[in-house]
Amino acid sequence: MFLDQLDEGLDAVEEQLRQVIATDVTLLEDASNHIVESGGKRLRPNVTLLSYLAAGGQNIFEAVPLATAVELVHTATLVHDDINDHSLTRRGRIAVHARWGRTFALLTGDYLFTKVYELMAPYGAKFNVIMANACVKLVEGETLQAEAAKNGAINQVIYKTIISRKTASLFEAASRMGALVAGAEEDIVEALADYGYNLGLTFQIVDDVLDIVGNPQTLGKPIGNDIVQGAGAFVAQNGKKTLNRNITAEIDPIKDMLAKLRDSGAVDVALAQAREWASRSRNSLSLVPYSLAREELDNLVELVIEREN
Numbered sequence: 370m371f372l373d374q375l376d377e378g379l380d381a382v383e384e385q386l387r388q389v390i391a392t393d394v395t396l397l398e399d400a401s402n403h404i405v406e407s408g409g410k411r412l413r414p415n416v417t418l419l420s421y422l423a424a425g426g427q428n429i430f431e432a433v434p435l436a437t438a439v440e441l442v443h444t445a446t447l448v449h450d451d452i453n454d455h456s457l458t459r460r461g462r463i464a465v466h467a468r469w470g471r472t473f474a475l476l477t478g479d480y481l482f483t484k485v486y487e488l489m490a491p492y493g494a495k496f497n498v499i500m501a502n503a504c505v506k507l508v509e510g511e512t513l514q515a516e517a518a519k520n521g522a523i524n525q526v527i528y529k530t531i532i533s534r535k536t537a538s539l540f541e542a543a544s545r546m547g548a549l550v551a552g553a554e555e556d557i558v559e560a561l562a563d564y565g566y567n568l569g570l571t572f573q574i575v576d577d578v579l580d581i582v583g584n585p586q587t588l589g590k591p592i593g594n595d596i597v598q599g600a601g602a603f604v605a606q607n608g609k610k611t612l613n614r615n616i617t618a619e620i621d622p623i624k625d626m627l628a629k630l631r632d633s634g635a636v637d638v639a640l641a642q643a644r645e646w647a648s649r650s651r652n653s654l655s656l657v658p659y660s661l662a663r664e665e666l667d668n669l670v671e672l673v674i675e676r677e678n
Contacts, residue, residue, distance in 0.1 A: 371422070371661040371662065371665075372661075374422070374429050375415075375418060375419070375422070375429070375662075375665070377429065377430075378418045378429040378430065378432070378433055378436070379411065379414065379415065379418065381429075381430060381433045382411070382414045382418075382433055382436050382437050382440065383411075385433060385434065385437040385488075386405050386437055386440065386441070387402070387405065387406075389437065389441070389484050389487060389488060390402065390405060390480075390481065390484060392480075396469065396473060397473075397476065397477060397480055400465050400468075400469050400473060400474070400477040401477055401480060401481060403462065403465060403468070404444055404447065404448055404459070404460075404465055404477070404481075405444060407459065407460035407461070407462045408460060409440075409444075409460055410676075410678075411440060412572070412669070412673070413436075413439045413440055413443055413539060413540060413543045414436035414437065414439055414440045414543070415436075415669065416540060416543045416544050416547070416565055416568065416666070416669070417432055417435055417436035417439055417543040417544065417546060417547040418432055418433075418436050418547065419547070419662050419665050419666050419669070420543070420544040420545075420546075420547030420548045420551075420561045420564075420565070420662075420666070421547035421548065421550060421551045422551075422660065422661075422662035423548075423561065423654075423657050423660055423662035423663045423666055424547065424548040424551035424552075424553035424557050424558070424561060424657070425551050425552070425553060425557075425658075426547075426550065426551030426552070431550055431551075432546075432547050432550050432551070434488045434489075434491070434492075435488075435489075435492065435496070435543075435546045435547065435550060436543070436547070437488055438485045438488040438489050438500065439500075439539060439542065439543045439546075441481050441482075441484055441485050441488070442481075442482065442485055442500070442503070442504060442507070442539060443539060444481055445478045445479075445481035445482045445485075446478070446507065446511075447459055448464075448465050448466070448474055448475075448477050448478035448481065449474075449475070449478040450511075451464040451465065451466055451467075451474070452466045452471055452474055452475065453511075453515070465477055465478075482504075485500065485504075492546075492550070495549070496546055496549065496550070499542050499545055499546055499549075500542055500546070502538070502542070503538045503539050503541070503542035506533075506534040506535070506538035507534060507535050507538055507539060509534050509535075510530075510531045510532065510533070510534030510535025510536070510538070511535050513527065513530060513531050513534070514531045514535065517531070529570075532569075532570060532573040532574070533566070533569075533570065535573075536569045536570070536572060536573040536576075537565075537566045537567070537568075537569030537570045537573070538566075538569070539569065540565040540566060540568050540569030540572065541562050541563075541565040541566040541569060542565075543565055544561040544562055544564055544565030544568075545558060545561065545562035545565065547561070548561040548562070556656065557656070557657055557658075560653045560654070560656035560657050561653070561654075561657060561666075563649075563650075563653040564650050564651075564653040564654055564657075564666060565650075566650075567646045567647070567649040567650035567653065568646075568647075568650045568669065568670060568673060570643075570646040571643050571644075571646040571647045571650060571670065571673050571674065572673050574639055574640075574642060574643040574646070575640075575643050575673060575674060575676060577639065578636055578639050578640060578643070579676075579677070579678070581636060582636055584677070640674075643674060644674065647670045647671075647673070647674050650670050651667055651670055654666055654667055
């Protein structure tokens with residue numbers, strides 16, 4: 370029964386994603402469908418719906434527009450990120466900017482962002498402030514990352530600030546809004562929000578590790594982009610002694626750099642930090658009454674740690 374309810378909610382999110390991006394501007398709809406239909410893990414809407422159920426929500430469709438809005442924010446950032454990172458593929462498909470050009474990709478990302486307003490409007494000021502704050506932090510985090518990379522000033526402290534804003538903020542908003550719309554008490558809302566925040570930190574550091582050791586075919590995108598763009602600093606900083614050696618004059622210096630990082634032990638250090646944040650995420654759930662939804666939230670933590678894409 371529980372899994373059926375969750376599946377119905379996730380199916381409803383998929384349907385609403387398709388409906389909300391519909392427009393009579395054909396190019397805009399085609400580009401939006403291209404990225405939305407490429408799939409993805411749908412982890413953030415999953416967190417929203419599970420937090421709703423774990424907080425005692427009875428009608429999962431109450432939370433579906435919130436879950437859809439969270440996924441749209443994430444999807445819009447992917448379109449813009451691929452422009453900034455010069456990445457030509459996303460989720461195994463050609464990136465929006467590589468197919469339609471930078472101008473239309475920017476407009477597509479903007480369109481997806483603005484559609485979030487439409488989904489959020491019925492929920493009132495409290496929920497809209499939560500989403501707005503998450504979006505502000507997301508842009509701040511991306512800006513801090515680009516600035517630090519440009520200045521060569523990125524370190525572990527700055528890295529934590531960056532990923533807490535650009536990634537963890539949206540996870541936190543997803544779980545917080547799910548709990549709130551279920552009508553949960555404040556202590557349950559805060560526990561689930563803390564769960565989402567630490568899950569987001571865990572997710573991002575694993576993402577940065579996969580940029581070094583992952584399989585491009587499995588990931589659906591090339592590896593090494595984040596390190597080149599100045600992201601993945603936690604791993605890079607722990608491997609800096611290796612990176613400080615002269616990079617050999619190979620045809621592919623990125624491949625050489627990634628090989629040195631793999632050999633430096635930095636990945637193991639990064640994964641240890643990810644497990645610590647994962648543990649904090651799980652600990653937050655101990656304050657939430659037991660349910661199958663809470664158990665599934667706990668399972669998500671392990672999936673994030675062990676994921677390969």
